[in-house]
Amino acid sequence: MSFRSIPKVELHTHLEGCAPPAFIRGLAKEKNIDISGIFDANGGYAFRDFDHFLQIYEAACTTLQSPEDFRRLTMAVLEETAAHGVVYMETFVSPDFCGGGDLAAWKDYLAAMVDAADEAEAKLGITLKGIVTGIRHFGPEACKPAAKCAVETFGDFVTGYGMAGGEMAGRPADYAYSFDMAREAGIPLTCHAGEWGGPSMVAETIRHLGVTRIGHGIGAIDDRALLDEIIEKEIVLEVCPGSNVVLKAVGGWDAHPIVKLRDAGVKVTVSTDDPPFFHTTMTAEYDMLNRTFGWGEDDFRAMNETALAAAFCDEDTRARVAKRLEPAQ
């Protein structure tokens, strides 16, 4: 059985991390950049562990050098994502990879991404929104220009601020300045936590950064009081099981805590994170949840409703996407 045709909402992706390897290879060839070392014999991305994954990711990003590259990337990603039934997608975009954190350059890159998103919505019926993202392992100071870019361009396409990258770099409180800046501008917040860091990292992220969503968050499973806090505050987890399995954040699909989190009353959603890196798609995630935990159409429908309710978009967009989730008559 395949769940490809179910309309899906996906909240946790990284735009560059969704880049099909063939697309990155094509750009490298056009620009004469040698990144052959980042691919395996089959042409997929190759890495040993999480830190190596971050290096390979950043090497792939060196091919993305202009707004036009990001326009083409956005279109390539949306074509691939829409083919798996995704009707609404949020993606992390980093000003660090789009003009080095410079606001004027960021606006040019943003315009190109919006251009592609508008074209894809008209052609493919998929809506894309962007979450401006600081890169944690670049340090707290480097996250400030990203937050400024979010504040200055918050609106129709930019709907959130977040932080990605190496979770073990510093503690959440070190990054509070950027999150405070975004919150004061009314920007919804999410942050990667509890992928590697365990319950204390999730707890500190909630307390010091004031997020309403957590990227991954699976480390919370080991702390019942923290789960109660997450439930009480209605914090939504952007869970990416296939990513966790490939990066060995969990022992395997059978050991993934998503089912325990959901059964405890936590609002869980499912996303692909960086699908070609983790050899996954939204269809594959649903198929594995079905095979491993017996989740079926009703579970997925409820989960997509949870995801849409937690989406950072405006209410008109939410109502428009809700219609796409209704079962076909």
Ligand SMILES: [Zn+2]
């Ligand atoms: Zn992520």
